[in-house]
Amino acid sequence: MFEVHGLTKRYGDVLAVDDLTFAVRPGEVTGFLGPNGAGKSTTLRMMLGLDAASSGTATIGGRPYSAQPAPLKAVGALLDAGAVLPSRTAYHHLLALAASNGIPRDRVAKVLAEVGLESVAGRRTGTFSLGMRQRLGIAAALLGDPPALVFDEPLNGLDPEGIVWIRGLMRRMAAEGRAVLMSSHLMSEMELTADHLIVIGRGRLIADTAMETFIDTHSGREVLVRGPRTDSLRRMLSPAAEVRADGADGLVVTGMDAAEIGALAAKAGLELHELTPRQPSLEQAFMDLTRDALEYHAENTEAADNTENPQNTENTEMMEASR
């Protein structure tokens, strides 16, 4: 549905997007991830014809955005929720968009109901909260009932109910066969929402893979072990596994599974009080993968404290060349 090929953007000396190639499939929610300044918004703007590419192409359903006869029917997008005339009511904002794209006016009421803004449809958007503006931006994206949707940080400003609603909406849009591309820094939400991930760092593609594969490959599986004799346990497990302390009586072990650790402990006659495989998270996998691509980070962040993950060097293997 979306195809990006060799997409590159230079702003003077800054290479914001560097030879990006990827595709976004229909029927899936694809998460678009990258640290601050990685080039996500620039890529989305080029895909939507809001910025000219220095080189490369971006198409939606085989055509560039500028060649779409009715753009809102081809792709719905929320990039900047603030980009609305403050003096216009929500209803008139959507009505103007519908009129300029040949969309029947009854869609306006439908999308206002869909995003929960019916009761404030007659209010000027200048009086809207950030979350209300986000909902209005989503209504605009849905207006043309398009087969492709792009959302840049759609969760900004949404309350917990709104976040759960967005999750359901994205899943439903994908289940209806649409291609959904969504950027967000909220990893826990992304993990619940996306099927596939495209990760960029410093403008370059660093992963293009299914969510599950991404987490499995980029996050060392950990096992929490507790017992009264952590010193003996540590000696027994390293150097075969990577071991770090967790409180006075615990160890977090990477590189060995719970069964192996349990068997070794039993053989050595070491008492264990806990042996728990820990579910790796998208957040951990993302931080491990993108540590080298961070441009802006504070000192003493958790990312800097994490132990090294030897799998980081295998980033390029994650890219599915066949896609």
Ligand SMILES: Nc1ncnc2c1ncn2[C@@H]1O[C@H](COP(=O)(O)OP(=O)(O)OP(=O)(O)O)[C@@H](O)[C@H]1O
């Ligand atoms: N109009 C512009 N002029 C000059 N540089 C720009 C412009 N727009 C973006 N950049 C630069 O391009 C790079 C990528 O920015 P972009 O906004 O695309 O990143 P991002 O991944 O969306 O970041 P964030 O997660 O912080 O929103 C940054 O170095 C940014 O400073």
